[in-house]
Amino acid sequence: MNYRIDNLQYCNWEREIFEINHEAGLNAVHVTVVYHEDFDEFLKRTSEWNKHFEENSDLIFLGKSYKDIEKAKLENKTAIFFGFQNCSPIEDDINLVEKVHEHGCLFMQLTYNNQSLLATGCYEKNDSGVTNFGREAIKEMNRVGIVIDMSHSAEKSTLDAIEISEKPIAITHANPSFWYNAKRNKSNELLKTLSESGGMLGLSLYPHHLRNNTNCTLESFCEMTAKTAELMGVKNIGIGSDLCLNQPDSVVEWMRNGTWTKIKNYGEGSKVKPGFPKQPDWFIDSRGFKNLESGLKKIGFNEEEINGILGNNWFNFYKRIN
């Protein structure tokens, strides 16, 4: 059985997008439900999702484990897995880890770009690694079954998390910095350590993570995929597109600024390019998975490897962590 999984999207959710994901043949999507929301605000987001599930029950349902990916495949639907891009919903309370899991959370980043109570983000000057509270949170996430996601974390914090966690962790959406040296991309050393520990990297299609950004070519992306497979092993990579379809620019501003600063922070953007960047034309939305399939074939991957990268590797990861 082959699966197609996009392990990170943060779209402005509406039926149209569920239809696109369906057309793309995605059996599972890990969706970002919160950035800086606290526990109560997270609950509101889950209510909004309940409405989506009710109104689009022919296309989507809430996934809880790898079995729901199998179910989605059988029923020709997309299983939606909840994740957080910051640890804000657990606030300063270890007991909320279990609570957010009860409400569907399967992935949680220990940090967004800044320092959190758990670890250091990749936009801080110094990285002190996983904190006292962070160690406790990782233990608890392991216990209840939430995957540690270090996509936006700094290097030492990520290495700490890999070491402390008893289960494999994930970087759901980032690329190797050997290909494009963005702050959010990851070093070879880190990626090797990640794969040796059974962890997964979701390759990102977000222009700020791509060589030549919006003008990145499919060939260049697939070449990078091949080199990353050499580095990490072909079974430890998947896709985490970071698609932000139909989001207004006010959302990326909020993602970067939250409520922590009175002056504007541009994150990966800049004063002249503050908004969401344009996607490369071969990956406008998840239907670009077809182009990835051709591109990966052309670069020399065999069918099994391609099916691994485009979904089966994530499926096996979901199986390992459950």
Place this chain on the structure above:
Amino acid sequence: MNYRIDNLQYCNWEREIFEINHEAGLNAVHVTVVYHEDFDEFLKRTSEWNKHFEENSDLIFLGKSYKDIEKAKLENKTAIFFGFQNCSPIEDDINLVEKVHEHGCLFMQLTYNNQSLLATGCYEKNDSGVTNFGREAIKEMNRVGIVIDMSHSAEKSTLDAIEISEKPIAITHANPSFWYNAKRNKSNELLKTLSESGGMLGLSLYPHHLRNNTNCTLESFCEMTAKTAELMGVKNIGIGSDLCLNQPDSVVEWMRNGTWTKIKNYGEGSKVKPGFPKQPDWFIDSRGFKNLESGLKKIGFNEEEINGILGNNWFNFYKRIN
């Protein structure tokens, strides 16, 4: 005019304690109103204080600036200044800095023992210094008039805060580590930098910060005071007793554990001594200021210096930061 000020107490507040502070001749006390409380919980604490102010209006009132210390002296009362031992009440929102100030907050620690969103606490393994959000918060605290208190912070974070802050900062309750090498006590380098920037150190009478703990002698404490005055200048030191009168041991447990860990953390205590330690017999409560007065005289301080250490230095600091 001479003032007596204790710049840190966290007692189990009731009339008896306000009477003791009155008997001790204290014109001002900086009280800890919260540790790990969020904004809403802080508001509840201020309501409890409103009740104290109403029921004990013959003894105490809420202080907002140095003028209230003058007023307290004139009216034979004690001005109460609000402070936080953690930054929890501002949550992740820069706009709450002004809000907590509007509700009386005059001192805020950037961290308790652990990493916070603003800086690193003294019980973390690594200290990454003041964070991105921390820089913004310091700017905002400077603007609205909240003093940065680094009593429970790690060294680099404290040096960062001194450098970033445009107003002098305080370490309201700690001692020099040259005298007693506790995790919470401070290095000579830090204390020199603090005083050179116009900052204040409040000497602590909490047994875990004292040489020989509960058995610390008045002579030893006053000798330490003399050496600290040599190091920092006699005008940059005061008292921040850290008195925790009538608090049940459950409170110290909560102070240390908050809600961040499921296993017990003993902080400055230990498994065999988990509770509040016994005060030395020459400083059972704030009436011990009398003993400090004699002790400081005996060690060779003149009257002006003694009045400085026991209150006037803090009074002048309050004047400088307003």
